[in-house]
Amino acid sequence: MNHQPYEDWLFADPIEEPLTPQQQADLQAHLLECESCRSLAVAWQVVEADLRTGDMIGPRAGFTARWEERLEIEHARLHRRQSLAMLGFVIAGLTLLFTSLLLLAMPLLNAPEVWLWTGVYQGIQLVDNLRAMQESVLKLLSGLTGAVPRVWWVLGLGVLSQLVVLWIVSLRVLTNPRRVTR
Amino acid sequence: MQDDVNRWVELARNGDPQAFTQLVEHFQNPVYNLCYRMLNNAEDAEDAAQETFLRAYRNLRRFDSSRPFATWLLSIAAHYCIDQIRKRRMVVVSIQDLPVPDLPDNEPGLEAKLGLKQERERIRSLLDSLDDVDRAAVIMYYWYDFSYEEISTALSLTQSALKSRLHRARRTMAQQWLNQQSQPVPAERMKYESPTI
Numbered sequence: 001m002n003h004q005p006y007e008d009w010l011f012a013d014p015i016e017e018p019l020t021p022q023q024q025a026d027l028q029a030h031l032l033e034c035e036s037c038r039s040l041a042v043a044w045q046v047v048e049a050d051l052r053t054g055d056m057i058g059p060r061a062g063f064t065a066r067w068e069e070r071l072e073i074e075h076a077r078l079h080r081r082q083s084l085a086m087l088g089f090v091i092a093g094l095t096l097l098f099t100s101l102l103l104l105a106m107p108l109l110n111a112p113e114v115w116l117w118t119g120v121y122q123g124i125q126l127v128d129n130l131r132a133m134q135e136s137v138l139k140l141l142s143g144l145t146g147a148v149p150r151v152w153w154v155l156g157l158g159v160l161s162q163l164v165v166l167w168i169v170s171l172r173v174l175t176n177p178r179r180v181t182r
Numbered sequence: 183m184q185d186d187v188n189r190w191v192e193l194a195r196n197g198d199p200q201a202f203t204q205l206v207e208h209f210q211n212p213v214y215n216l217c218y219r220m221l222n223n224a225e226d227a228e229d230a231a232q233e234t235f236l237r238a239y240r241n242l243r244r245f246d247s248s249r250p251f252a253t254w255l256l257s258i259a260a261h262y263c264i265d266q267i268r269k270r271r272m273v274v275v276s277i278q279d280l281p282v283p284d285l286p287d288n289e290p291g292l293e294a295k296l297g298l299k300q301e302r303e304r305i306r307s308l309l310d311s312l313d314d315v316d317r318a319a320v321i322m323y324y325w326y327d328f329s330y331e332e333i334s335t336a337l338s339l340t341q342s343a344l345k346s347r348l349h350r351a352r353r354t355m356a357q358q359w360l361n362q363q364s365q366p367v368p369a370e371r372m373k374y375e376s377p378t379i
Contacts, residue, residue, distance in 0.1 A: 051320070
């Protein structure tokens, strides 16, 4: 016996795919004569009733608190991963930089005496430059101490220390993982 | 309530973690129920539900607010559970071999608890007979009253594919029920019964 389209109609959704009155009548007629479809229809009625009355199962008490704990662990893990990524990035950058420098210095390495004299010359230049800078700063400071009143110095240092504290606090707030509270 | 949900979603998207906690509190039962019906295990369901909320939290900015939040959340849960079932299949553990777990919520009395456990076992065996995507579709349809459109969006299926999947699922479950009726009572059950019967 051909069970189509009756089987399709049997399992069709009454809301999304409603049957026409003619289809319903044809289905009923088929069910009267086909035992296989009739048993399927009965089975489906029982199953559907079970599904429709199936209760909603909830988790153990304290689900939200457990989720918050898990979120904190996740944040800590993310924080650690970001730090590792940053460290990796810095190491990779430094490696690249030193490799480039090494490549640039390769001709010098082939002639060490040139490299040595260049180093000595650069060192002397550096010391000369530092000495010149020191003299300039000292001249500037001696000029300023006379020109700016002592009160302004105190105020300036006070503001500077406040800014340092603010910087440290913001750094801590920004780098600490967020904590979710109920 | 829908207004509250929309407000919490909006606040959570703007970085208010407490608003997301409200969403967890509000949706814990539907999400857990879906995971439990899909995975048949209280521990796995808890883990899946927690993971669902974490994924939702991480991807909240991608949520399209023109869609209902519940559909989006349950879609994450369903996809996660389908993945878990597929992974579980690789490990040689059959769902059929797993014991019916003790229920997490408190029941009023022993008789009611037994009745509920039997009903849940019946539903479990029916759902077990289905393919993972079909199971998710059936759960969304019968427990959450989702429309075909919502289910097909949530499970990334076309509506005609969903329709044929639901047809197949209904037929499979009816056939499973008939098979259960024709099977004799297993010997394991007999040892708890009176020897005179």
